[in-house]
Amino acid sequence: MAGVLEIHDLRKSFDAAKVIxxxxxDVTELTLQCLVxxxxxxxxxxxxxxxxxxxxxxxxxxxxxxxxTGLSEHEIARRGIGRKFQVxxxxxxxxxxQNLEVAYSRETRVFRNMFxxxxxxxAERLEQVAVEVGLKDRLSVMAGTLSHGETQWLEIGMVLMQxxxxxxxxxxxxxxxxxxxxxxxxxxxELKKNHTIIVVEHDMGFVRQIADIVTVxxxxxxxxxxxxxxxxxxxxxxxxxxxAEEEHA
Amino acid sequence: xxxxxxxxxxNKALQWGVxxxxxxxxxxxxxxxxxxFILNQFATYGVYGMLALSISLCWGFGGILNxxxxxxxxxGAYGMAMTMQMQSQDPxxxxxxxxMLNNALEELPFFWEPFWNTSAGIFLALLVPTLFYVIFGGLxxxxxxxGPFFAIMTLAILSALATLFIDLQPYTNGxxxxxxxxxxxxxxxxxxxxSSVSYWTVFxxxxxxxxxxxxxxxxxxxxxxxxxxxxxxRVRFLGYHVAFYETAVYAVSGLIAALAGCCWAFLTQYVxxxxxxxxxxxxxVIWAAxxxxxxxxxxxxxxxxxxxxxxxxxxxxxxxWVLILGLFFILVVRFLPGGFAGLTESLLGALxxxxxxxxxxxxxxxxKAGTEGA
Numbered sequence: 122m123a124g125v126l127e128i129h130d131l132r133k134s135f136d137a138a139k140v141i142x143x144x145x146x147d148v149t150e151l152t153l154q155c156l157v158x159x160x161x162x163x164x165x166x167x168x169x170x171x172x173x174x175x176x177x178x179x180x181x182x183x184x185x186x187x188x189x190t191g192l193s194e195h196e197i198a199r200r201g202i203g204r205k206f207q208v209x210x211x212x213x214x215x216x217x218x219q220n221l222e223v224a225y226s227r228e229t230r231v232f233r234n235m236f237x238x239x240x241x242x243x244a245e246r247l248e249q250v251a252v253e254v255g256l257k258d259r260l261s262v263m264a265g266t267l268s269h270g271e272t273q274w275l276e277i278g279m280v281l282m283q284x285x286x287x288x289x290x291x292x293x294x295x296x297x298x299x300x301x302x303x304x305x306x307x308x309x310x311e312l313k314k315n316h317t318i319i320v321v322e323h324d325m326g327f328v329r330q331i332a333d334i335v336t337v338x339x340x341x342x343x344x345x346x347x348x349x350x351x352x353x354x355x356x357x358x359x360x361x362x363x364x365a366e367e368e369h370a
Numbered sequence: 371x372x373x374x375x376x377x378x379x380x381n382k383a384l385q386w387g388v389x390x391x392x393x394x395x396x397x398x399x400x401x402x403x404x405x406x407f408i409l410n411q412f413a414t415y416g417v418y419g420m421l422a423l424s425i426s427l428c429w430g431f432g433g434i435l436n437x438x439x440x441x442x443x444x445x446g447a448y449g450m451a452m453t454m455q456m457q458s459q460d461p462x463x464x465x466x467x468x469x470m471l472n473n474a475l476e477e478l479p480f481f482w483e484p485f486w487n488t489s490a491g492i493f494l495a496l497l498v499p500t501l502f503y504v505i506f507g508g509l510x511x512x513x514x515x516x517g518p519f520f521a522i523m524t525l526a527i528l529s530a531l532a533t534l535f536i537d538l539q540p541y542t543n544g545x546x547x548x549x550x551x552x553x554x555x556x557x558x559x560x561x562x563x564x565s566s567v568s569y570w571t572v573f574x575x576x577x578x579x580x581x582x583x584x585x586x587x588x589x590x591x592x593x594x595x596x597x598x599x600x601x602x603x604r605v606r607f608l609g610y611h612v613a614f615y616e617t618a619v620y621a622v623s624g625l626i627a628a629l630a631g632c633c634w635a636f637l638t639q640y641v642x643x644x645x646x647x648x649x650x651x652x653x654x655v656i657w658a659a660x661x662x663x664x665x666x667x668x669x670x671x672x673x674x675x676x677x678x679x680x681x682x683x684x685x686x687x688x689x690x691w692v693l694i695l696g697l698f699f700i701l702v703v704r705f706l707p708g709g710f711a712g713l714t715e716s717l718l719g720a721l722x723x724x725x726x727x728x729x730x731x732x733x734x735x736x737x738k739a740g741t742e743g744a
């Protein structure tokens with residue numbers, strides 16, 4: 122299957138601290154890849170480097186054959202990479218409907234948007250996405266009044282409105298209740314049929330239920346990669362990561 | 371879910387209805403009032419209204435606090451005054467304005483030349499400030515200067531411009547400013563400041579700019595702008611070039627302020643560096659804050675209320691007026707953060723939901739019409 126995203130020898134340092142230290146990754150079409158690792162492993166920084174929030178010190182990010190290393194956020198977004206933030210970022214003073222409308226970013230030119238009140242296709246897509254993320258009855262509600270779980274779903278919905286070919290989800294179930302996590306797992310398993318997805322996650326229980334491939338990061342480097350059962354058997358992974366999880370329990 | 375109660379404050383049709391009533395009321399004034407002085411004063415309020423409108427668009431909708439709106443206002447006013455000044459000069463007999471002769475200039479400066487032509491002069495009076503906003507805003511927003519830092523930059527530029535116009539005495543007549551001897555002659559009509567013509571001119575310009583601004587806030591552009599006020603980072607990751615949007619909304623607000631400057635010049639037949647006064651630019655922000663920056667029409671009414679009170683009550687208090695205004699401003703910020711617009715919104719909200727909210731579980735609801743007010 123065709124490669125969607127290739128990361129080659131990515132490095133990022135903040136002053137003396139090397140946060141990403143020669144990380145490489147291949148993402149194939151229509152897979153859900155989980156990026157796991159202990160705190161400070163560089164998971165979110167990797168997402169930042171892919172989506173353009175930060176510029177790498179060296180290395181390259183290739184998306185569908187094009188080098189997108191160091192492009193700005195909006196350029197990367199326009200090429201078809203959508204991102205959900207760790208702390209859900211929605212427009213709190215706008216309604217759920219308006220949030221999704223803004224996210225339908227087919228037309229990004231300033232003057233075009235000054236003279237248009239609607240974009241063709243937006244209403245249909247909005248209807249569809251609202252059902253997918255379970256917010257159909259909440260469209261006229263102010264986003265700031267949604268529950269935490271609903272806010273997470275709204276942001277997932279916004280990323281879907283954008284219709285990217287690669288979705289980056291940074292801890293999509295953080296702070297959710299058991300029930301909400303269950304619904305999100307269903308949502309992600311549905312999404313991965315048509316989308317390529319990278320999910321950053323801490324919770325191995327959650328990872329088990331969604332991942333096709335698990336990539337373990339440690340100290341800014343690739344530690345191991347494989348199916349969830351391979352990873353759970355891996356001695357080094359147990360040592361740095363799963364062991365730590367058991368200690369907490 | 372049961373049909374949710376809607377706050378009629380957010381009803382789009384009703385909002386336009388309020389706009390219609392507001393402008394009809396303004397249109398009745400010259401029909402019942404023929405005192406030229408009063409009409410001129412009301413026209414001046416219209417200019418203040420335009421300025422408050424421009425602040426509401428940029429600050430209330432775009433989230434860009436701008437303490438230097440006097441930049442566009444002053445540049446527009448000077449452009450119009452230069453146009454009017456050149457109307458009273460004769461290319462053959464006396465091509466040079468008297469104040470330049472007093473300052474020992476023997477030739478008309480090159481940048482005054484285009485103002486021989488009235489249309490070109492008015493065009494420049496609007497173009498120069500707008501272009502200034504595009505360049506200055508573009509530089510700032512591209513570098514992601516935002517919030518209070520941007521506000522301070524606008525203040526700095528405003529003060530610098532005031533100093534510049536004072537220092538360029540031979541070209542601008544310094545502190546004395548420019549006082550064109552005649553009223554603005556548009557060819558088909560003379561805009562005598564003490565007549566209903568000038569009132570109607572300001573009325574039409576205020577109406578057009580308000581309707582355009584309102585439509586702009588309802589467009590896709592307006593939606594994106596309101597989104598970036600909430601979270602500009604998020605907008606960026608959706609694929610929008612945030613700096614372009616910020617520059618555009620800032621420049622449109624500059625254009626409206628420049629238009630207000632032009633009106634000011636033909637209404638008073640006088641411009642001076644006082645138009646670049648920092649205090650004046652800050653009062654524009656106070657008008658919008660008291661009226662309610664999230665509502666275009668309330669911002670305009672805020673300007674009417676504050677300036678009206680200053681004219682009719684302020685005289686009684688003389689120097690203590692500024693203190694009273696300051697106290698009132700603090701009270702509004704503390705108890706009515708949304709200004710009178712916010713107060714209206716919550717009153718109408720309480721009215722339209724009635725006592726039905728007692729059950730507790732009714733979510734706050736607004737229609738998809740928009741978060742801006744009537």
